Amino acid sequence: MVCMSNNLHGGISMNQSEFLRKFEVALDEENETITPTTDLDDLIGWDSIGKITFMSFLDSEFGINISDKQLNDFKNVSDIIALIQYKFN
Amino acid sequence: MKKGYIKGIEYYLPELIDHNDINDRSTKKIGISEKRIASSNEFASDLAFKAALKLFEKGICTPNEVEFLLYCTQSPDYYLPTTACILQDRLNLPKSVGALDFNLGCSGYVYGLSLAKGLIETGMVSNVLLITSDTYSKYINSKDRTVRPIFGDGASATFISCQDSNIDLIGPFVFGTDGKGAENLIVPAGGLRQPQTLETSKEIEDQFGNARSANNLYMNGPEIFNFTLREIPAVIEEILYKLNKTLDDINFMVFHQANAFMLEHLRIKLNIPAEKFSAQVSTCGNTVSSSIPIAMRNELDNNKVQIGDSLLLVGFGVGYSWSACQIIYMGE
Numbered sequence: 001m002v003c004m005s006n007n008l009h010g011g012i013s014m015n016q017s018e019f020l021r022k023f024e025v026a027l028d029e030e031n032e033t034i035t036p037t038t039d040l041d042d043l044i045g046w047d048s049i050g051k052i053t054f055m056s057f058l059d060s061e062f063g064i065n066i067s068d069k070q071l072n073d074f075k076n077v078s079d080i081i082a083l084i085q086y087k088f089n
Numbered sequence: 090m091k092k093g094y095i096k097g098i099e100y101y102l103p104e105l106i107d108h109n110d111i112n113d114r115s116t117k118k119i120g121i122s123e124k125r126i127a128s129s130n131e132f133a134s135d136l137a138f139k140a141a142l143k144l145f146e147k148g149i150c151t152p153n154e155v156e157f158l159l160y161c162t163q164s165p166d167y168y169l170p171t172t173a174c175i176l177q178d179r180l181n182l183p184k185s186v187g188a189l190d191f192n193l194g195c196s197g198y199v200y201g202l203s204l205a206k207g208l209i210e211t212g213m214v215s216n217v218l219l220i221t222s223d224t225y226s227k228y229i230n231s232k233d234r235t236v237r238p239i240f241g242d243g244a245s246a247t248f249i250s251c252q253d254s255n256i257d258l259i260g261p262f263v264f265g266t267d268g269k270g271a272e273n274l275i276v277p278a279g280g281l282r283q284p285q286t287l288e289t290s291k292e293i294e295d296q297f298g299n300a301r302s303a304n305n306l307y308m309n310g311p312e313i314f315n316f317t318l319r320e321i322p323a324v325i326e327e328i329l330y331k332l333n334k335t336l337d338d339i340n341f342m343v344f345h346q347a348n349a350f351m352l353e354h355l356r357i358k359l360n361i362p363a364e365k366f367s368a369q370v371s372t373c374g375n376t377v378s379s380s381i382p383i384a385m386r387n388e389l390d391n392n393k394v395q396i397g398d399s400l401l402l403v404g405f406g407v408g409y410s411w412s413a414c415q416i417i418y419m420g421e
Contacts, residue, residue: 028114041296045114047297048235048297048309048310048311049114049115049118049119049310049350051310051311052118052310052311052314052350052351053118053350055311055314055315055318056314056350056354059318059354059358060354060357060358065315065318065319066315067311067312067315068309068311068312068315069312071311
C-alpha cells in the first residue's frame with residue numbers, strides 16, 4: 001500500500017489524499033468514500049463515462065494516456081496510484 | 090487557377106425528438122439534452138433528400154448544375170443498388186452526373202471535401218453535391234445508455250463549386266486510418282461476415298444494466314476517447330505545419346461534434362480559445378458525418394465566421410478514421 005504522505009507527480013504537485021478527492025469528483029462518488037484499497041468494480045461511477053472522465057483527468061493532470069484495456073486490468077485504486085508513480089519514477 | 094470552394098451548406102434533422110434525462114450524470118457530462126431521431130418509416134436517404142432540397146430552395150444551386158453526387162452514409166437503403174443512384178433520380182439530377190456512396194462516419198465530411206476537390210481541380214467536373222446522412226438510431230438498442238444519449242440522426246448537403254484563385258480554398262488535408270480500432274465502434278452483425286440471425290438478436294446485459302445484441306451499435310467509449318487523445322493533437326500539429334500557420338492564424342475551428350465533454354477536453358488540451366471553437370451538440374447530439382456541416386451552418390447563422398476566414402475542420406471516429414483540412418469561407 002502506498003503511504004498517504006507520498007507525493008504523486010504531474011503538472012501540479014498532488015499528494016495521495018488530493019488524488020483520491022479528485023478521483024471521487026471524476027466518478028461522482030461521495031466525498032472521502034474512496035481509499036487506496038477500494039475495489040474499482042464496487043464503484044457505481046466506474047462505468048463508461050466515469051472511465052472517460054478519469055482518463056481526461058489523468059491526461060490533463062499528469063499527461064498520461066491510458067487504454068481501456070489497461071484500466072480494466074486495475075483491481076483497486078492503489079493499482080492506479082502505482083501506475084502514476086511508476087510513470088514518474 | 091480553378092479551385093474548389095464551398096458555395097453553400099444546409100442540413101435537415103428529423104422531427105421526432107428524443108430527450109435525454111437531465112438528471113442523469115452522463116447527460117450533464119456529454120452536454121446533450123436532446124437529439125432528433127428518424128421515425129420508423131424514415132431513412133437516411135429521406136433526410137439526405139430533404140437536406141439537398143434546402144440547397145435548391147435557398148438558390149445555392151439547381152439540380153441541373155450538379156455534375157457529381159458524393160453520398161456519405163453508414164445507413165444505406167440497400168446492400169445494392171448504391172443509394173446515391175436512388176438520390177440522383179429522386180432529386181431530378183441530370184443523367185450525366187457521376188454518383189457514388191462512400192462509407193465513413195465521423196471523418197466522412199472532410200473526406201468528402203477531399204474527393205470533391207480532387208474531382209474539381211483535376212478538371213473532371215465543376216460542381217459537386219456532397220451529402221452526408223445517417224440514422225444510427227436504427228442500430229441503437231434503447232436500453233444501451235452508452236450510446237443512446239449521444240447519437241442523433243441528421244443529414245447535410247454541401248454544394249462545392251469552383252472559381253479562379255491563387256490559393257487553395259479547400260485544403261490542404263491530413264488523413265489517417267487505424268483499422269485496429271474497428272472493434273471499438275461497430276455494428277457486429279448485419280453484413281455478410283456475420284448475417285443477422287436469431288442468435289445475433291439475443292440481448293446481453295452488461296454490469297451497468299446496458300443491453301445490446303450483436304445487431305446493435307457497440308461503442309467502447311473509453312477506447313474511442315483514448316484514440317482521440319492519442320491521434321488528434323498530432324493531426325492539428327501536422328495540418329498547421331502544412332499550412333505554415335499557428336493556431337492564432339486560424340479564425341475558427343469545427344471539430345467533429347462527438348460530445349461536449351470530449352470537445353472541451355480537446356479544446357483545453359490544444360489551447361484553443363472558446364470563442365474560436367464550435368460546440369454544437371446540445372440539441373442534436375452526435376450526428377456522425379453530418380456533425381461538422383451542421384455545426385458550420387449554425388456558426389454561419391450565428392455570424393461566427395466571416396468571408397475570407399480560415400477554418401480548420403477535423404473529423405475523427407469510427408474505423409478508426411480521421412482527417413483534417415483548412416477551408417477558406419467564401420460567403421454564400
